[in-house]
Amino acid sequence: MQSILEYQDFYNLLTGRTPQAFNRVLNKNFRQNGVELTKEQWSILAVLWENDGCSQQYLADKSFRDRPSVTRLIDNMEKDGLVDRKPDVNDRRSNLIFLTKKGKQIQEKVMNLVNATVEESIKGISVENIVTVKEVFHKIYQNLEVK
């Protein structure tokens, strides 16, 4: 890391074309298979499939979003019939979010598409190198969070 260009390269590495390409291909795979989900909606569903009936705050923590973002995602997903909001009788500040029948039924199809996209993307990459990427990103995250 010496020149200005290399710093810009590193920025592009982290936030640039590869994550965008992955998102684009995932979206395309969704659409081509009749799955009308945004990648953000998928990331919320993935949390619910593991823990149905959790709060919006929990969804925000698990999906690395802030509360306003989750509020609006749930708004749209409720309109699309994927989830229902139910008030928490034990804490009236809180809503509990439940999968609808539709939200449950699409799990297998969606996860197959996600798995296929991930497998396609990491073809020819060794497990050691994937582990290294995970470790580097974890370290970067820690470096930035300490602040």
Add this chain to the structure above:
Amino acid sequence: MQSILEYQDFYNLLTGRTPQAFNRVLNKNFRQNGVELTKEQWSILAVLWENDGCSQQYLADKSFRDRPSVTRLIDNMEKDGLVDRKPDVNDRRSNLIFLTKKGKQIQEKVMNLVNATVEESIKGISVENIVTVKEVFHKIYQNLEVK
């Protein structure tokens, strides 16, 4: 990569909390130092600092955005007095984008902030591991682009 959870982990790795954290810290560093730029505007300026007076299509290619996104970024940056649009006399379909005095003057300050943020983020990570991340991302990009 065996279970559903690990695939989701990989998705989060690529598009998740670490890139978001980097963007958040970079934005914070901009604001705390009186630089009123979005990270997207910065990525456009970085291209112009290397090649002032290029077309919007060129900016789109270099910053990995589509044409509509660049149109609106330039709209906003023109309002903010960072760049000027000038018609290309040799090709009347095309605009040439030029840095204003303001757009040139902030280069040093902005690049110092970007460099500091990158350095902070990669503290304690070996050059070999950073190279591995670059290679893995390049391979992923190729895997997805072939499609």
Add this chain to the structure above:
DNA sequence: AAACAATTGTTGTTACAACAACAAAAGTAA
């Protein structure tokens, strides 16, 4: 030259991110 195709930029629409400000409810301390 004329017809067709490709390129460049714009506009419209929908969806999301980030941040600030806020209200309601719950928790805590006096």
Add this chain to the structure above:
DNA sequence: TTACTTTTGTTGTTGTAACAACAATTGTTT
């Protein structure tokens, strides 16, 4: 209990992404 603080969710605003559709211009083919 009352007053203060924290938590949870919502709304407002601005900025961007992705995609479709389009106009103007340029390039290509015949």
